[in-house]
Structures are given as structure tokens and as C-alpha cells.
Amino acid sequence: MKKFLNTPESYLSDALAGLAAAHPELRVDAENGVVARASGPVEGKVGLVSGGGSGHEPLHSGFVGEGMLDAACPGEVFTSPVPDGFLAGVKAADAGRGTVLIVKNYTGDVMNAQMAAELAEDEGLRVEQVLVNDDVAVEDSTFTAGRRGTGATVFVEKICGAAAARGDGLEAVAELGRRVNAASRSFAVALTACTVPTAGRPGFDLPEEEIEVGVGIHGEPGRRREKLRSAREIVGEMMEAILQDSPLESGDEAVVMVNGMGGTPLSELYLVFGEVARVCGDKGITIARNLVGDYVTSLDMEGCSITLCRVEEGFLPLWDAPVNTPALRWGV
Amino acid sequence: MKKFLNTPESYLSDALAGLAAAHPELRVDAENGVVARASGPVEGKVGLVSGGGSGHEPLHSGFVGEGMLDAACPGEVFTSPVPDGFLAGVKAADAGRGTVLIVKNYTGDVMNAQMAAELAEDEGLRVEQVLVNDDVAVEDSTFTAGRRGTGATVFVEKICGAAAARGDGLEAVAELGRRVNAASRSFAVALTACTVPTAGRPGFDLPEEEIEVGVGIHGEPGRRREKLRSAREIVGEMMEAILQDSPLESGDEAVVMVNGMGGTPLSELYLVFGEVARVCGDKGITIARNLVGDYVTSLDMEGCSITLCRVEEGFLPLWDAPVNTPALRWGV
Structure with missing residues (x-):
């Protein structure tokens, strides 16, 4: 294996440390698995969060910022974030108008995001999920029941990010995301x-x-x-x-x-x-x-x-x- | 060899065709080896051109546009543009105030750019060259006498591009490029x-x-x-x-x-x-x-x-x- 890394175990945390060094406008919390805007949730705006296993960079952390995501939840490499990871992302994004959680259709991601959404709702936060499942190659696969979620995630994150930035409400942003996914x-x-x-x-x-x-x-x-x-x-x-x-x-x-x-x-x-x-x-x-x-x-x-x-x-x-x-x- | 290509011989022209399809704001002339702004030279602005062998993308064609290059001259893969290629680039960039030609220090590039500059001057165009030689790894190497020109080219192109855009004159843009190279x-x-x-x-x-x-x-x-x-x-x-x-x-x-x-x-x-x-x-x-x-x-x-x-x-x-x-x- 030829890679630029220190140890295989520290690969993700070292890469996140580099992201933090390059982008002080992001707040990188490697311990809890959250990359958020350093400026915090945007008052009056619906929050937008996405996450999934790492190894797909720039997805999702590279899409955190003005006009796109409020927070990303990077799991271990090719491994879904744990429910607490998704939950920490929702909390980092929520500004009182609710949060849209964009999830790629992989069994682990779907299950953990669902648990996080329930935990968030238990705490009085509103969460709408958007499932991305655009890959027409196969029905059901390793890690997936149904179609996999891949490239359309970028389109959903960009278009929903802009809608949230202009002030659209929780249900409207989520419904827009579902339309983008359905069109992709x-x-x-x-x-x-x-x-x-x-x-x-x-x-x-x-x-x-x-x-x-x-x-x-x-x-x-x-x-x-x-x-x-x-x-x-x-x-x-x-x-x-x-x-x-x-x-x-x-x-x-x-x-x-x-x-x-x-x-x-x-x-x-x-x-x-x-x-x-x-x-x-x-x-x-x-x-x-x-x-x-x-x-x-x-x-x-x-x-x-x-x-x-x-x-x-x-x-x-x-x-x-x-x-x-x-x-x-x-x-x- | 595993690559996305049609034939090895058409690799460069097919890649340039894709660049043209993705970026209608560029004018891609694969035959003469020039990628320029579709809108033509900018009245009242010093022209800025760079070029070299292909295979280093996005360098140089990906840096053509507002605030950076007016034209790039992509040679064959890892092969200097011919003098006529550099000359065509200068002509595509020149708006009457002269053109700065940024050249990475490789023997073939230096020689062909120099010939192009002389041909341009024979036609009444003013050309100033900026030589980039930032690579400290080795003195003299395959293809090079002296230090090789590499990453600093991006810095020279960006900073000179902005100086040309704000209206700096030919000698000032060239001198600035030499300062950026010397600092890199x-x-x-x-x-x-x-x-x-x-x-x-x-x-x-x-x-x-x-x-x-x-x-x-x-x-x-x-x-x-x-x-x-x-x-x-x-x-x-x-x-x-x-x-x-x-x-x-x-x-x-x-x-x-x-x-x-x-x-x-x-x-x-x-x-x-x-x-x-x-x-x-x-x-x-x-x-x-x-x-x-x-x-x-x-x-x-x-x-x-x-x-x-x-x-x-x-x-x-x-x-x-x-x-x-x-x-x-x-x-x-």
C-alpha cells in the first residue's frame, strides 16, 4: 500500500486535521465526527446536514459552507457515522427552524440516520430526511437494499443549500431535495x-x-x-x-x-x-x-x-x- | 494501460474537445494548439499566455479566463508546444499593450518560446517572458538545464493575471511575475x-x-x-x-x-x-x-x-x- 499517511489508524483524523488547517472557516471536531461552519448555525435558516463513511472526499466535509451544508458527519472510512455522529451534526446545524438530513441509501447510513433523527426529535428538534438513491447500476448490493446513493448527493446538497440560504422552510427544502434526487x-x-x-x-x-x-x-x-x-x-x-x-x-x-x-x-x-x-x-x-x-x-x-x-x-x-x-x- | 481514452493518438484532441464542451467560455483550437477566452483579447489589457506539454491538467488550459490567462498553448503530452503554438497563443492574447509569456524552465519550452517571441516581435508585437524555475530538488535534469519550473507557475499565473486585469503595464506584469517566481x-x-x-x-x-x-x-x-x-x-x-x-x-x-x-x-x-x-x-x-x-x-x-x-x-x-x-x- 502506497499512501501519504502516518499510520493507517490515524489516516482519518490526520486528514481532518489538514482540512481544519486549510479551512479555518470550518470547525472540525474529529472526536465527535462533525465538520461544521465555524460561524455556527445561521439564524433563521433551515439547517442542512449530510454524512456518511469517509473516503469519498470532498464529499461531504468539502461541501460545508455558505450556500451548501451547515455540517457534515464523516464516519470512519467506508463506514456509516454512528447515530451520535449524525445527531451531533444535526445539533451543529439547527438554528430553530429544523434540519434536513441528507442520507445516501446504504443500509447502515439509513439505520443510523433514522436513530439520530429520533434522538433529535426526542430533544425537541425537527428533522426531515432526504434519501438519495440515484445509482441505476444495480438493485440491492453489498451494503445496500435498493439503489445506492452516489453522485446526485452533490446536486441535492447544492440545490437544497441554496434553498435553505434564501429562507425556504423545512418541508420545502426537504421536498426539493427529494425532487432533485428523483430527477437524477x-x-x-x-x-x-x-x-x-x-x-x-x-x-x-x-x-x-x-x-x-x-x-x-x-x-x-x-x-x-x-x-x-x-x-x-x-x-x-x-x-x-x-x-x-x-x-x-x-x-x-x-x-x-x-x-x-x-x-x-x-x-x-x-x-x-x-x-x-x-x-x-x-x-x-x-x-x-x-x-x-x-x-x-x-x-x-x-x-x-x-x-x-x-x-x-x-x-x-x-x-x-x-x-x-x-x-x-x-x-x- | 488502463485509461479512459479512445485511441492513444486522439487522447489530447479528445480531452480538449471535452474541455470545449464543458466550457463554452473558452475557444479551443486543437489544431493550432491554443485555448483562449472565447470573448477574445481584452481591450486595454496586457495579454497573459502560458503553455507547455500537456498531461499537467488543469495547467495551463484550466487557468484561462477572467483574472488569469488570456490563452494557453497545450503541446503534445510531455512535449513543448512548437514555436507556432506559442506564437498562436500570443496572437490570441495580444490587445495592443503587449503580452507576457510565462514559461516553465524546460529546455524545449524555453527554446520554442524564445523563437515564438522573436517571431511575434518581427510582426510588431511586444512580448516579455517570465521564466519559472522553482523546483529545488535538482540542478539540471532530464529535459532541463537549471532548475525545473513546476508549482510556482500557478502562483505566477494568478498574481500576474490579476495585475494585468487591473491595468498594469507590460514590464510591470512581467517584473511582478519574476518576483513571484523568485519568492517561490x-x-x-x-x-x-x-x-x-x-x-x-x-x-x-x-x-x-x-x-x-x-x-x-x-x-x-x-x-x-x-x-x-x-x-x-x-x-x-x-x-x-x-x-x-x-x-x-x-x-x-x-x-x-x-x-x-x-x-x-x-x-x-x-x-x-x-x-x-x-x-x-x-x-x-x-x-x-x-x-x-x-x-x-x-x-x-x-x-x-x-x-x-x-x-x-x-x-x-x-x-x-x-x-x-x-x-x-x-x-x-
């Missing part, structure tokens, strides 16, 4: 496996010249293995899977993300985006906005995911609204 | 080698458990090979090399970049930044601004570089000035 579909491909620091070796074997089609963000199996093909063929298959399932139709607009899994060079991601744009053009879909880069990673995995969100009424002004976080920043 | 030092370490698409295999062999200390951005040899050690020890050695050579003294402020080489997860870069911050704290150096992420890459290489620039009079307001490019964006 993702599909991922891995060229290589990833290595969890405490494991010290790749999580699965992927022979040279083979790829995992439909891989999950922890390296869990997808639809099948196959020989590496051209980017155009791979993207063609990914886009077919997405569009078969998506509400997108010819004439629609989409927000598109081509996301690297951690070990993929930016030049390859742009190359993939070019192929995505070609398919969208052929299908009569206009790409209204795009993101190309590393947003939902899987440690050092080489691979990429594609996420398309159908643009619905009200989405684009919220997408374009100012955001000031370590990983997304515009308008400020 | 870098050092890089590779965990793995990188693979040029047309070669199809890693550019050098790096045994499991060994790292290349002082590597160049094309994988050229550094000071030595050694066993992988802890991030704290590696960063300690990198920082010692930088600080021994740097004008930085206790009480100074620095702009610090921890840069990924293309295949390094963001979490590890933050971990490295944490170690850099610790050393700076010990040495009495205040980190005034920082960048953590992939800015000057080496295709799929796993590794990182550290760059420190001593903050001098006037640097920070220019650093903070608005920038709107694919890879750096704030204030707009």
Missing part, C-alpha cells in the same frame, strides 16, 4: 480497485485489462466485469443505462457531472465529458450546467461516474446561487 | 510512475514500497529513491529542502500549495497539508492562503508537490482578486 440518475465504472488504509490492500481484484461496470463507491460489485474498451463505448453503455431509467427526454435540459473516483486524471474526465456531451447532443438533451472533477471519490480508485439531473422548475437559479465551500465555490 | 520554491515526491498514452506503459519503474524523492512533473528522476516512510517524515524532508533554499524566514507569511500529481486522493493531500502546516508553525511561518488539490499534475502519477511562496508587498490583494477559470474560481 448515476452510473459508475472502475478501472482499478481502491485500498482502505487499515486493510492495506485493494478491496477486490480487478485483472489488468478488465473494468467493473456499475461499480459502487466502496468498490462493491456492479453489473459485470468486462474487457477495457474505448471511452466512447464505455460512456455509451453508461449513458444508455442512465437514460433508459431517467425522466430525461429529448428537449430537456440537464445538469451533468463527470466525477472522478480519486485516482483518475482530470484530462481523462474531460475526455469522458466530451463523450457524454456527444450522447446528450444525439438525444436532444441540452447540458445546462456541468461539473467535471473529483466530487464523490472512492479513495484511490481509478474510475468515473456520470450523473444527469433533469432540470425542473426552479433548479437552475438555485444551482447558480453563490456557494463558498472548500470544493465548490462561485458567486462569492 | 517547490519540491515533489512520487509514489508511482505515470503512463504516457502513446507509450502505453509507465515511464519508469518504481518498486512497490519505494518512492522517488524530488521527482519532476514528467517523472524525471529526483534526488534518490527510498523506502516509503510516514507522511510526516516525507513532508519533513520536502519542507527542509524548500526552506533551506527559500527566502522565507520566521515571521513571514506564505502562500502554500499542496498539489496532487493526478492519481492522489484529496484526503491524502489534506493530510499532507496538515503536516506542512505543522512545520510552518514550528518555523514561525504563517500560511496566509492555501490551495489543496490537483493543479499541476503528471497524468496518472500518484504523488504530491509542495510549493511555498513568500508573501511580498502587493501579492495578497492580487491573489484574492476575482478569478473565473475552470480550475480556479472565486470572487465572481
Whole structure:
């Protein structure tokens, strides 16, 4: 295992210490597993929290800041935050108008977030959950009942973050998040496996010249293995899977993300985006906005995911609204 | 070789096509090797151009836009642009007040940029060159006489871009760029080698458990090979090399970049930044601004570089000035 780390056990806390050093506008509480805005909850605003296992950086801590999350709950690597972690995130975000908790659909996350929501409600806090389950690759998988939650999480966090910032209420922000999730579909491909620091070796074997089609963000199996093909063929298959399932139709607009899994060079991601744009053009879909880069990673995995969100009424002004976080920043 | 590409030969043009699709605010001319602002040269502003071999994305094309470059000249992978490429960049940037051409110190780049500058001057255009040579790892190397130009290029491009945007003249922008370079030092370490698409295999062999200390951005040899050690020890050695050579003294402020080489997860870069911050704290150096992420890459290489620039009079307001490019964006 070749990584920049001190010990496998201190990997997460050391990485969080670096995040804290780079971003004094964040309050990093590694002990309780919370990264929040240093300025505290925003008076009069609905709180917005997300969390999940670490190893997907910048998700979620890199999206804490003005116009996006109030707090993130980083669990251990590829491990759901404990209920107390989610609860600490809710408390760090709540300013009296309630908190929306965005949860990716993995069994552990769903269970622990639910427990945290109940604990929070016992303490008189209002919590609405938004479940993200955009990955069309497989129904049920390792760690998941139903579809996995992946790239659409970024779209939900950005659009809900802007809605909360403009003053929308608890139910409205949550309902908007559900609409964004329902409008979004993702599909991922891995060229290589990833290595969890405490494991010290790749999580699965992927022979040279083979790829995992439909891989999950922890390296869990997808639809099948196959020989590496051209980017155009791979993207063609990914886009077919997405569009078969998506509400997108010819004439629609989409927000598109081509996301690297951690070990993929930016030049390859742009190359993939070019192929995505070609398919969208052929299908009569206009790409209204795009993101190309590393947003939902899987440690050092080489691979990429594609996420398309159908643009619905009200989405684009919220997408374009100012955001000031370590990983997304515009308008400020 | 596992990469997202169609053919090794079309890798660069396909990646540029994707860049163009994602960023309509850029004009991408793959044939002549120029990426420029679609809106053309800015009336009344000194032009700013940089270029070099491709494979270092987002450098340089990702830094074209408001507040930074007017044009970039992407050569073939790890190959200097031809003189006509640099010349086309100068012509795309020139608005009548002359153009500053930022060149990383590699023999081919220096020679071809010089030829382009002479050709431009023959056509009545004024060109000032700024040579970047911040890498303290080695004197003379494969491809280079003298020190290599690496991470400081980002600092020179950002600060000169802001100076040009506020209306500084040709000589002033160039002189500022030379000051930024003189104030900057870098050092890089590779965990793995990188693979040029047309070669199809890693550019050098790096045994499991060994790292290349002082590597160049094309994988050229550094000071030595050694066993992988802890991030704290590696960063300690990198920082010692930088600080021994740097004008930085206790009480100074620095702009610090921890840069990924293309295949390094963001979490590890933050971990490295944490170690850099610790050393700076010990040495009495205040980190005034920082960048953590992939800015000057080496295709799929796993590794990182550290760059420190001593903050001098006037640097920070220019650093903070608005920038709107694919890879750096704030204030707009």
C-alpha cells in the first residue's frame, strides 16, 4: 500500500486535521465526527446536514459552507457515522427552524440516520430526511437494499443549500431535495480497485485489462466485469443505462457531472465529458450546467461516474446561487 | 494501460474537445494548439499566455479566463508546444499593450518560446517572458538545464493575471511575475510512475514500497529513491529542502500549495497539508492562503508537490482578486 499517511489508524483524523488547517472557516471536531461552519448555525435558516463513511472526499466535509451544508458527519472510512455522529451534526446545524438530513441509501447510513433523527426529535428538534438513491447500476448490493446513493448527493446538497440560504422552510427544502434526487440518475465504472488504509490492500481484484461496470463507491460489485474498451463505448453503455431509467427526454435540459473516483486524471474526465456531451447532443438533451472533477471519490480508485439531473422548475437559479465551500465555490 | 481514452493518438484532441464542451467560455483550437477566452483579447489589457506539454491538467488550459490567462498553448503530452503554438497563443492574447509569456524552465519550452517571441516581435508585437524555475530538488535534469519550473507557475499565473486585469503595464506584469517566481520554491515526491498514452506503459519503474524523492512533473528522476516512510517524515524532508533554499524566514507569511500529481486522493493531500502546516508553525511561518488539490499534475502519477511562496508587498490583494477559470474560481 502506497499512501501519504502516518499510520493507517490515524489516516482519518490526520486528514481532518489538514482540512481544519486549510479551512479555518470550518470547525472540525474529529472526536465527535462533525465538520461544521465555524460561524455556527445561521439564524433563521433551515439547517442542512449530510454524512456518511469517509473516503469519498470532498464529499461531504468539502461541501460545508455558505450556500451548501451547515455540517457534515464523516464516519470512519467506508463506514456509516454512528447515530451520535449524525445527531451531533444535526445539533451543529439547527438554528430553530429544523434540519434536513441528507442520507445516501446504504443500509447502515439509513439505520443510523433514522436513530439520530429520533434522538433529535426526542430533544425537541425537527428533522426531515432526504434519501438519495440515484445509482441505476444495480438493485440491492453489498451494503445496500435498493439503489445506492452516489453522485446526485452533490446536486441535492447544492440545490437544497441554496434553498435553505434564501429562507425556504423545512418541508420545502426537504421536498426539493427529494425532487432533485428523483430527477437524477448515476452510473459508475472502475478501472482499478481502491485500498482502505487499515486493510492495506485493494478491496477486490480487478485483472489488468478488465473494468467493473456499475461499480459502487466502496468498490462493491456492479453489473459485470468486462474487457477495457474505448471511452466512447464505455460512456455509451453508461449513458444508455442512465437514460433508459431517467425522466430525461429529448428537449430537456440537464445538469451533468463527470466525477472522478480519486485516482483518475482530470484530462481523462474531460475526455469522458466530451463523450457524454456527444450522447446528450444525439438525444436532444441540452447540458445546462456541468461539473467535471473529483466530487464523490472512492479513495484511490481509478474510475468515473456520470450523473444527469433533469432540470425542473426552479433548479437552475438555485444551482447558480453563490456557494463558498472548500470544493465548490462561485458567486462569492 | 488502463485509461479512459479512445485511441492513444486522439487522447489530447479528445480531452480538449471535452474541455470545449464543458466550457463554452473558452475557444479551443486543437489544431493550432491554443485555448483562449472565447470573448477574445481584452481591450486595454496586457495579454497573459502560458503553455507547455500537456498531461499537467488543469495547467495551463484550466487557468484561462477572467483574472488569469488570456490563452494557453497545450503541446503534445510531455512535449513543448512548437514555436507556432506559442506564437498562436500570443496572437490570441495580444490587445495592443503587449503580452507576457510565462514559461516553465524546460529546455524545449524555453527554446520554442524564445523563437515564438522573436517571431511575434518581427510582426510588431511586444512580448516579455517570465521564466519559472522553482523546483529545488535538482540542478539540471532530464529535459532541463537549471532548475525545473513546476508549482510556482500557478502562483505566477494568478498574481500576474490579476495585475494585468487591473491595468498594469507590460514590464510591470512581467517584473511582478519574476518576483513571484523568485519568492517561490517547490519540491515533489512520487509514489508511482505515470503512463504516457502513446507509450502505453509507465515511464519508469518504481518498486512497490519505494518512492522517488524530488521527482519532476514528467517523472524525471529526483534526488534518490527510498523506502516509503510516514507522511510526516516525507513532508519533513520536502519542507527542509524548500526552506533551506527559500527566502522565507520566521515571521513571514506564505502562500502554500499542496498539489496532487493526478492519481492522489484529496484526503491524502489534506493530510499532507496538515503536516506542512505543522512545520510552518514550528518555523514561525504563517500560511496566509492555501490551495489543496490537483493543479499541476503528471497524468496518472500518484504523488504530491509542495510549493511555498513568500508573501511580498502587493501579492495578497492580487491573489484574492476575482478569478473565473475552470480550475480556479472565486470572487465572481
